[in-house]
Amino acid sequence: MSKLFPKSANKLPFQILIFLGLTVGIVSAGITYYATPKYTRVGYAPVQPVPFSHALHAGQLGMDCRYCHSNVEKSGHSNVPTAQTCMNCHNQIKTDSPLLAPVRESYASGNPVPWVKIHQAPDYVYFNHSVHVARGVSCVECHGKINEMPVVRHDKPLSMGWCLECHRAPEKFIRDPKLVTNLDWQHPGGAAGQLEEGKKFVHDWNIQPPQSCSGCHR
Amino acid sequence: MRYAYLVLLFVVISAVSVLGFRGSSTTRPPLEVFPDMDRQAKYKPQAESAFFGDKRTDRPAPVGAVPFGRTAIKAEAKFLGADDQLYQGLASDGTFARGFPASITVDGKLLERGQLKYTIYCAPCHGAIGDGNGITKQYGMGATPTYHDDRLRNMPEGEIFNTITKGKNNMLSYADKLDPDDRWAVIAYVRALQRAQSGTALDIPSAHKSELGLK
Numbered sequence: 001m002s003k004l005f006p007k008s009a010n011k012l013p014f015q016i017l018i019f020l021g022l023t024v025g026i027v028s029a030g031i032t033y034y035a036t037p038k039y040t041r042v043g044y045a046p047v048q049p050v051p052f053s054h055a056l057h058a059g060q061l062g063m064d065c066r067y068c069h070s071n072v073e074k075s076g077h078s079n080v081p082t083a084q085t086c087m088n089c090h091n092q093i094k095t096d097s098p099l100l101a102p103v104r105e106s107y108a109s110g111n112p113v114p115w116v117k118i119h120q121a122p123d124y125v126y127f128n129h130s131v132h133v134a135r136g137v138s139c140v141e142c143h144g145k146i147n148e149m150p151v152v153r154h155d156k157p158l159s160m161g162w163c164l165e166c167h168r169a170p171e172k173f174i175r176d177p178k179l180v181t182n183l184d185w186q187h188p189g190g191a192a193g194q195l196e197e198g199k200k201f202v203h204d205w206n207i208q209p210p211q212s213c214s215g216c217h218r
Numbered sequence: 219m220r221y222a223y224l225v226l227l228f229v230v231i232s233a234v235s236v237l238g239f240r241g242s243s244t245t246r247p248p249l250e251v252f253p254d255m256d257r258q259a260k261y262k263p264q265a266e267s268a269f270f271g272d273k274r275t276d277r278p279a280p281v282g283a284v285p286f287g288r289t290a291i292k293a294e295a296k297f298l299g300a301d302d303q304l305y306q307g308l309a310s311d312g313t314f315a316r317g318f319p320a321s322i323t324v325d326g327k328l329l330e331r332g333q334l335k336y337t338i339y340c341a342p343c344h345g346a347i348g349d350g351n352g353i354t355k356q357y358g359m360g361a362t363p364t365y366h367d368d369r370l371r372n373m374p375e376g377e378i379f380n381t382i383t384k385g386k387n388n389m390l391s392y393a394d395k396l397d398p399d400d401r402w403a404v405i406a407y408v409r410a411l412q413r414a415q416s417g418t419a420l421d422i423p424s425a426h427k428s429e430l431g432l433k
Contacts, residue, residue: 015219019226026230039240041248061353064338070395077263088390089343093358111272112264120248122256153243178334 037157044154046116059147065181076128083107136174140183167209171198307376314376322402332407348411
């Protein structure tokens with residue numbers, strides 16, 4: 001009777017262990033890389049019913065974010081503008097553009113333009129726009145350089161860890177509230193100048209961003 | 219054993235080619251890895267409702283609704299729009315009121331507020347100095363009147379308030395963007411812009427003259 005297993009089979013259990021170890025390592029690395037909002041959310045750029053370009057309106061024309069998102073300073077919710085807001089200009093500019101047909105239809109009928117929501121916090125997160133804007137957190141910190149986007153793209157992960165980066169060290173991010181809608185602004189003194197001025201704001205306004213659960217979840 | 223590694227390599231390569239890399243643009247909605255309570259059965263602002271006929275969660279005021287106490291209580295200026303001058307720009311005889319309502323104090327703070335709001339909502343068409351040469355003119359906006367003529371210099375404040383509130387000709391209402399206090403702030407700033415056009419060196423406070431190279 002010949003031997004059931006060849007001699008090389010002695011190494012096999014060891015080789016299988018190495019293989020399994022490698023597989024587990026790759027799977028963990030894959031989950032770390034993919035199962036996070038940095039992958040799942042960043043880059044989301046849906047097709048909108050009207051190809052509205054923020055790069056044109058906010059960038060080239062230099063319109064303030066608040067022209068359309070007019071409640072951002074007063075309300076927790078930053079509003080998507082009504083069709084009337086578009087019609088303020090588009091009742092005279094590009095009045096017969098087929099691309100603007102949904103806006104004209106909405107203005108006539110009163111039914112909203114079915115814009116697709118891009119930045120969508122989970123329902124258990126109670127984010128308040130007005131609080132952040134009033135204390136000098138610029139639009140750009142959470143939305144990226146919208147004024148350079150022809151199609152809006154989810155630019156930041158909006159994950160909890162990402163929120164906490166700022167809540168733990170607000171001085172690195174906050175600026176003079178007058179400059180919140182200036183998306184190109186950077187502190188002229190660089191990172192050191194930002195830190196210095198940020199610390200002053202944190203002290204003067206007694207900013208204590210909540211780090212407890214109930215600060216954002218209820 | 220070599221085959222097992224080849225299969226693993228193949229799986230990794232195909233997974234990466236299907237999933238791509240972080241930050242690549244996609245039109246597909248984000249995958250919610252643990253969607254436990256991400257989407258709850260509650261109404262959020264500007265969301266869609268399956269219950270109401272018009273599918274809106276934001277409910278408009280019912281037909282025929284009037285502000286509570288609108289006719290009965292007029293004593294308190296701020297109480298629910300009871301002050302005709304503050305909320306409609308009307309004097310007691312129904313004509314457009316001149317001057318600012320009693321509850322509005324015209325000071326530096328109001329003008330600063332007015333400047334901010336003017337720059338956001340008015341300047342795109344009316345221009346930063348109110349001459350009607352806003353950025354939209356280059357894109358085909360019809361003629362926007364300048365503030366610097368006698369008709370608008372002599373227009374009662376109440377009529378300007380009415381124009382902001384209800385719109386005029388091609389200009390639509392800005393009532394949804396400017397609440398009444400902000401409208402008065404904008405009016406004060408418009409008056410400041412008009413005054414600035416007829417300014418002379420004598421108007422400059424002595425403390426600021428050196429900045430302009432004046433004595």
